[in-house]
Amino acid sequence: MEIEVFFFGVLADVTGIRQKHYNDVGSFADLRHRIEDEFPEIVHYTFRIAVNNEIVNDEPLLSGGDEVALLPPFAGG
Amino acid sequence: MEIEVFFFGVLADVTGIRQKHYNDVGSFADLRHRIEDEFPEIVHYTFRIAVNNEIVNDEPLLSGGDEVALLPPFAGG
Amino acid sequence: MDILLTDGPVGISVISGLIAKAGSLKDAGGHSLFLGQVRSDVSDNKTVKAIEYSVFEKMAESAAGKIKAIIFSEFSDVRAVEIVHAAGLVQAGEISLFVMISAGHRQQAVDACRKTVELVKQRLPVWKKEIFDDGTQKWQQNI
Amino acid sequence: MDILLTDGPVGISVISGLIAKAGSLKDAGGHSLFLGQVRSDVSDNKTVKAIEYSVFEKMAESAAGKIKAIIFSEFSDVRAVEIVHAAGLVQAGEISLFVMISAGHRQQAVDACRKTVELVKQRLPVWKKEIFDDGTQKWQQNI
Numbered sequence: 152m153e154i155e156v157f158f159f160g161v162l163a164d165v166t167g168i169r170q171k172h173y174n175d176v177g178s179f180a181d182l183r184h185r186i187e188d189e190f191p192e193i194v195h196y197t198f199r200i201a202v203n204n205e206i207v208n209d210e211p212l213l214s215g216g217d218e219v220a221l222l223p224p225f226a227g228g
Numbered sequence: 229m230e231i232e233v234f235f236f237g238v239l240a241d242v243t244g245i246r247q248k249h250y251n252d253v254g255s256f257a258d259l260r261h262r263i264e265d266e267f268p269e270i271v272h273y274t275f276r277i278a279v280n281n282e283i284v285n286d287e288p289l290l291s292g293g294d295e296v297a298l299l300p301p302f303a304g305g
Numbered sequence: 306m307d308i309l310l311t312d313g314p315v316g317i318s319v320i321s322g323l324i325a326k327a328g329s330l331k332d333a334g335g336h337s338l339f340l341g342q343v344r345s346d347v348s349d350n351k352t353v354k355a356i357e358y359s360v361f362e363k364m365a366e367s368a369a370g371k372i373k374a375i376i377f378s379e380f381s382d383v384r385a386v387e388i389v390h391a392a393g394l395v396q397a398g399e400i401s402l403f404v405m406i407s408a409g410h411r412q413q414a415v416d417a418c419r420k421t422v423e424l425v426k427q428r429l430p431v432w433k434k435e436i437f438d439d440g441t442q443k444w445q446q447n448i
Numbered sequence: 449m450d451i452l453l454t455d456g457p458v459g460i461s462v463i464s465g466l467i468a469k470a471g472s473l474k475d476a477g478g479h480s481l482f483l484g485q486v487r488s489d490v491s492d493n494k495t496v497k498a499i500e501y502s503v504f505e506k507m508a509e510s511a512a513g514k515i516k517a518i519i520f521s522e523f524s525d526v527r528a529v530e531i532v533h534a535a536g537l538v539q540a541g542e543i544s545l546f547v548m549i550s551a552g553h554r555q556q557a558v559d560a561c562r563k564t565v566e567l568v569k570q571r572l573p574v575w576k577k578e579i580f581d582d583g584t585q586k587w588q589q590n591i
Contacts, residue, residue, distance in 0.1 A: 157504070159502060159504055159573070159575060160502060160575030160587060161575070161587040163502070164587070201504075201507060201573075204504075204506045204507040204510060205507075205510070220504060220507070222504065222573060223575060223587075224589050224590075225569070225570065225571065225572060225573055225574055225575070225590070226569075226574060226575050226576045226587075226588055226589050226590045227501070227503075227533060227545065227568055227569055227572040227573075227574030227575075227576070227590075228484045228533075228544065228545045228565065228568055228569045228572075228574075228590065
């Protein structure tokens with residue numbers, strides 16, 4: 152399936168991008184491995200996952216066209 | 229001595245005036261009696277006394293030229 | 306000057322001006338503001354149309370100075386205290402009181418603002434008369 | 449709309465507009481406001497010149513909606529909740545956050561405002577990078 156991934160906060164600096172399209176994603180675990188292979192630095196950072204703008208647990212079930220966002224701890228205000 | 233008296237809040241309505249000059253005032257007690265004789269309704273109201281813009285106890289020592297203000301409970305805001 | 310007394314309601318331009326001024330406090334991280342507004346209370350089938358405030362102006366200045374001294378002594382993180390009160394007629398929906406506390410961090414800003422409002426109600430020599438929609442009037446005390 | 453995201457600092461005209469709008473709430477007796485301002489903090493001999501905020505806009509709207517739902521359910525006297533957050537670059541001395549709570553009486557206005565600010569800091573998907581006077585930058589977490 153096709154998944155759009157968004158990198159926020161410090162993760163946008165770590166990866167050098169804000170957004171990336173992934174093809175042929177088998178599962179969330181698969182997606183995570185591909186992201187970590189491509190951006191190995193990312194494992195040093197804490198972040199939560201949102202799928203389609205809602206925060207989810209660690210291993211969400213993905214559907215084609217889902218938007219996955221990687222969210223470092225919030226720091227608004 | 230000469231004393232200027234100011235009536236605030238409801239007391240301005242009770243007396244019908246905001247300010248009055250009193251001549252030949254002997255003491256605060258004397259002043260108070262004269263005010264109460266002139267405006268008998270005033271005894272039904274609670275108020276504090278300020279002399280020269282500072283709140284004082286009930287029987288302040290007055291000096292000529294003092295300004296005495298009669299202050300109902302504050303209700304700002 | 307420790308208090309600004311406005312002739313009529315506290316207008317938006319006074320409020321904007323004080324907020325804009327607070328931007329010059331580069332070590333302030335937060336401002337806590339309270340705006341008191343005349344409410345259309347209903348009692349005995351009458352609705353409050355306006356409140357007329359009378360102020361003992363000479364004493365208000367020194368009372369506000371004492372309030373500020375209390376706030377600065379209790380809240381070490383506070384950088385600035387602004388107090389504005391309306392004098393005269395204020396219609397329902399208009400602002401009668403404006404308090405702004407600027408502080409390094411939000412906690413003391415909020416606590417100091419709340420305390421300033423309480424002190425204003427206790428200590429500022431101000432009186433208010435409610436004016437109802439049927440033309441009657443009533444002196445009102447703070448509860 | 450549950451949140452307004454400004455491009456750059458929260459400007460005085462946005463703030464004035466929301467305050468003016470609150471005058472139409474005739475049953476509101478008080479408004480409690482909080483303004484978060486970028487502070488010129490000093491660390492390691494460097495001074496904060498600005499903060500760059502990035503916001504996950506699609507999620508911010510729903511997060512703000514949930515915050516408002518919490519406030520309205522906990523504070524029955526609250527009439528209106530306004531949340532404005534800056535996105536992009538905000539210089540020291542400029543406003544990054546604006547919260548305004550309108551309520552019938554001051555106590556709930558103040559309590560609800562404090563709670564809204566805490567919820568904004570916990571739940572709003574916003575990140576900030578401090579920009580120092582020597583040109584260096586640092587992602588910052590809320591403490």
